[in-house]
Amino acid sequence: MKNFLLVTRNMEVSRDWIDRLKAVIASRGGSLICLENPQDSTNPGTIPVPENTDGILTLGGDGTMIRAAQNTLGSGVPLIGINGGHLGYLCDLDPDGVDEAIDLLMEDRYEIESRMLLAGMVYDAQKKPDQESVALNDVVIVSRRPMEILCLTVYVNGQPLYTYHCDGMIFATPTGSTAYNLSAKGPIVDPKTRLILLTPINPHTLNSRSIVLDPNDIISVKLTARREGDEPVAEVSFDGNHRRQLVPGEELVVYRSREEIKMMKLSKMNFLERIRNKMQSN
Template identity: 45%
Template sequence: MDRFYVVANPQKDKDGIYSKKIKDYINNLGRSCGIYTINAERNKKIYTDSTAIPKDVECVIVLGGDGTLIQAADNLLNLDVPLLGVNIGTLGYLADTDMEHVFSTIDLLVKDEYLIDERMMLTGTITRDNKVLCQKTALNDVVINRNGILSIMEFDVYVNNKYLTTYNADGVIISTATGSTAYSLSAGGPIIQPTAKLLLMTPICPHSLNSRSIIFDEDDMVSIVIKDSKKLNEKRIVTFDGEHFYEVVSGDVINICKAKEVSKFIKTNKASFLERIRNKL
């Protein structure tokens, strides 16, 4: 690799100190490296802009936690460029390295000693009266839950257009294997090898004796049908990777399936997934 670009969470890389160290190191190796600078007019919570990144970039180095890397995967999806996660956050399940080891990792990239880890993504489509309201991709999960008053919501679950069950719960999480270590884990879901291709459904605080997660094939489509609310002022929302929020009403349908796109992460760390999980939990 010769051409790099650095994107950082400004709240975790204050004054761009880490970004500059990485840029200087890469430049000293005789390679090129740019740094993404947040425009004050833009939303400061948006750390990436695909239009600002040169088309010949071979690797985007993302500094931050998992949230920063997920946002970068979403915003830069159209570039089809692999991401190197550098953890300067808390857990960092998705990151390949950290600031202590980032320079040795860059050495491996320059020598082309790395793998590309492709992660399955989800496409979520919200429809109302058979009209598409929105469609978004998600790397981790699509979450449907209540918003506002403390009242459970009711929804039907269909798989490939066949009725499965009805939940009375705070909501439901449809995640990828990558997302199994995120919100789904907190809701009692299983941890799954992140390269596995599947859909994982985990109910959130269900009012039921059966609160187990269900795993579906990668080619299945899960549909959530929002049922009539007994409280007119109850709000329910659909969230994509915790970043994009859409309000839904009774009768709306959320169809979730495997996306055509994949996220590409650079892997140099030889630690197994189980070792990483053991060290993080």
């Protein structure tokens, strides 16, 4: 590995780090190109990845990593994150060990992990779909009105599963199991697995739990009014972005994406060790 693309949210804030990385990589015979990826930019394939790029570095937190993964989707180039945020579940590198990490990368001493993505779209009342969006962490439904309970009926492969009265719903990948899903008391799973987690947010029931679904299941969700005369309005987001409205008569469909993300791994910690380390430092 010799040629790198660095993606960061703000190049001015990261200027010292960018200069350092350029110097380290150049001293070892490599090259580094830098691109800025703003917080609100999450369009798949919109970051131009040069043909000779061997690896993509991200500088920031998990949000920067997620945006870079989405925006370079389809390039096939693996990513690794330098953690400049808080917990950094997705970022494999700590700032103090960057020089050593660059050596390992340029000596091809790393492993590749493939991570599944979710994809989805909203069908309107005429069954016309909008544009497909993808998520590395999760697809989330919440109410657009404060303190409003949603009535969400979930179908799996066309069969009704359950009608939830809740604040919202999370559909998470294994990678996203340590994100919003964790806060909603959903299970933590190894990110290398292939499955879909369904976790209701604050369900108004005594027996509603997360459900683990087959990765090839097709999930659909319909929003209905809880009482006659109600006009509920929900919002669907993909990794916190690509927000769109969901109203009665429309349908959200979530499924496994055809694409996967490749992530470079240098850490010798296994999944459980990494979780324990991150949890204790929080």
